[in-house]
Amino acid sequence: MTPSILSHQEVVDELAYISASPLDIIAMLGKSHNPRAGAIVLFSGEVRNHSNGKDVIYLEYEAQEKMASKMMEEIIAEAKNKWQLTIAVAVHRVGKVAVCESAVAVITASPHRHEAFTANRYIIDRIKHELPIWKCEYFQDGSKQWGGNCNCHNITGEVGKHVYNA
Amino acid sequence: MTPSILSHQEVVDELAYISASPLDIIAMLGKSHNPRAGAIVLFSGEVRNHSNGKDVIYLEYEAQEKMASKMMEEIIAEAKNKWQLTIAVAVHRVGKVAVCESAVAVITASPHRHEAFTANRYIIDRIKHELPIWKCEYFQDGSKQWGGNCNCHNITGEVGKHVYNA
Amino acid sequence: MLILYLAIMKIQVFAVLKDFFDKEFELHDNITDASALRERLVQWNPAAATILSISRFAVNDEFIDNDFQFKENDTIYIIPPGSGG
Amino acid sequence: MLILYLAIMKIQVFAVLKDFFDKEFELHDNITDASALRERLVQWNPAAATILSISRFAVNDEFIDNDFQFKENDTIYIIPPGSGG
16 A cells, blocks of 8 residues: 555545444544634434334434535535634444444534534534435334434425524 | 442542543543433533733633532533433533643533533533633733633623623 | 437435335436426325425436436436434 | 720632732621622722622622621632633
């Protein structure tokens, strides 16, 4: 393996918005310090053992990975610019994710806390509403269910238009 | 050392809202998983290398520790109850804190993300406005400055009454 | 004698749509835009009408409008509302 | 001959207040409430008037009101606005 391939690998790792292997939020947080950042916010969306009144064994996430990656990159760039973030990273799992594992993680950092909080919430809300990523819940009783698609179109009257809490 | 003293030590550690040693936010995050928690939010307030147009060497935090601990405990209990949090922990440093070190950390977890985000912001806002903890900035040029006391009384007309962004 | 030109479209569906259609299939049809494709798929499997009505279409990894004109050999992704996170 | 009873109050100040007063000191005075104590400290060091006007007082690790009546040997904490985090 030549050095140029190695450094390419590193670049790819930095840009890995969609991951088939477990998210190491500890390592992500460990890297997220910056002498200009006074506020760091980490969000981790983790798999619960209970959903729709049933016991969950695991989830399986599917994605249109190219589109999801590209949209994630755009959302992060927009947030970084809008709130002048020092750090903005996000990763979403695909494949089987066990209870208590992280399915999605977002880290934002900024000089003051308002921007880091607002941007983090903005990024995760857009990821959950807009990205072509879908979860399927597998239950103890042997059943499965494709998960809670967002119902924003009922409110906005237009598929692909979303409403957010924040 | 008897087993009973050891277990007392552990209890004290659990309740340590004010810490004279560096905050291990990695360890705090590592412990913050719960099969009922779908959303985990961590806030870390870290020391910046620049403040008021000057280069910062380090900060020093002073506290009325008994009051600060008690208020922290009450704020966390209130938030935990109000947003039905699965996890709510917070710790504030006292003493010298270096650039990039964490001065305060808050972790909240809940079944869904809105509660974890809102409660986390609520807890850190109250910590920053209300707790009897004070920072003193020490600058490269040899000067020092007691830090940005909150000016809420100018708006509310009453010392001890605060206004929050959230 | 009338000769119909039947274009080949590659279709890929995701998530719950796989309960209604094969994950990937080809359509030989004289359909030229997304609206017509949606109607064609509903005729094919009426049980998928609701989920198709709230799904979006994409070509070349970009969402397309209802009046987008397909080209020969386009791969069309049918994207139900997201449920990530 | 008039005999004034002078109570002993232990005072502890924090943060920027240490630039104006000793961190801990005793006051032998006939002051009985927080309002009077604040006025007494301003007389003593007028430069501290502003910070004292926005500081709160605490006894037994609880904030007190302006009309709180001190008892002999109370330790009074003078708490400027917080700047933690």
